[in-house]
Amino acid sequence: MLTELLKQHAADLPGAVALVAHGDQIEAAAVGSADAEGIVPMARDSLFRIASLTKPIVAAAVMLLVDDGELALDDPIARWLPELASPVVVRTPAGPVDDVVPAVRPITVADLLTFRCGYGLAADMTLPAVDLLLQVLGHPAAAPRALPPDAWTAALAQVPLLHQPGEAWLYDTGSDIQGVLIARVSGRSLPEFLAERLFEPLGMADTGFAVPTAALGRFTSAYRPGAAGLRLIDSPEGRWSVAPPFPSGAAGLVSTADDLLAFARFLLAEGTVGDHRLLTPESVHRMTTDHLTPAQREAGRVFLHGQGWGYGGSVDVEAKEPWEVPGRYGWVGGAGTAWHLLPATGTVTVLLTQVEMTAPEPTPLMREFWTYAAK
Secondary structure, eight states, X not given: OHHHHHHTTTTTOSEEEEEEEETTEEEEEEEEBSSTTSOSBOOTTOBEEOGGGHHHHHHHHHHHHHHHTSOOTTSBGGGTOGGGSSOEEESSTTSOTTSEEEOSSOOBHHHHHTTOSSOSBOSOTTSHHHHHHHHHHOOTTSXXXXXXXXXXXXXXXXXXXXXXXXXXXXXXXXXXXXXXXXXXXXXXXXXXXXXXXXXXXXXXXXXXXXXXXXXXXGBOOEEEXXXXXXXXXXXXTSGGGSOOSSOOTTTOOEEOHHHHHHHHHHHHTTSEETTEEOSOHHHHHHHTSOOOOHHHHHHTHHHHTTOEEOSSSEEOOSOOSTTOOTTOEEEEETTTEEEEEETTTTEEEEEEESBOOSSSSOOHHHHHHHHHHHO
């Protein structure tokens, strides 16, 4: 039973919500509390900070614009982000940030989607160019971005690329750039575009960059593990109770298990909801297909664990674990969240907790949950 599996981790988590769907058959469980004090019971519709599960949603939004003909995958992003029109690249990854050469070609939309734009987090976070990126933009796991999108993009332009465009897979930053790109191309803010073009058609009523006052009672508290136990890092009335200055396309959304199920089913249906098509089958296929070379997958192993990358999420390319099936698409969020779909079987798995991960490695609960779902 899914409920029993979650209860086995009660000592490590205030609570959790999990969902496994095989076609129309759904098993869902909610255990524990939304807070460490045990005051608010966890429920299936509890709201969570989904962190990096934002990435596939934002990638789908980019593909909406591709299907609209507003942009193309091989378009240079400089057309809409002129701040990034003339990037420079550090001569060697470990070299100083002022020893640079011009980029050999422009950054394209596809480079952003495949995380090969030259900006991002590497296995070695001490590399000078990565360190400068974190200094200028802030660490993804730290406080919310304080700069509004235009100022954020201008600040990013002052950071050299770690690799030439298309050369290497680097984590995270590409999704934040995608969020700014969506706003520039559409003429709408990222929250407005996602609400109108994805969340409303898919019935994802609880997904957004801020939690309405009326829903704060369903919003979980967020914690960070430490030697002295769990430490509260955000309350329901904290960061997500107001609209952020920078709506992060990499990690800014809150959502529920059923909203994430709706998004997964939309991709499994090749871009349709009911009798309404939002994305072409080709765009969904591009999202859920690995685009990396073996060398790029290996260099990103600390994040990818040997798997590939589609648009916004990983794609299993080898079955090393019981739950890994070639073609399985999804991702894990540093807030303790996980979301995957398997096109071959129509299976969807969603696991939501409110305790931050301490490393890119999946947690024991994630591993046990995925193993359970694979049976």
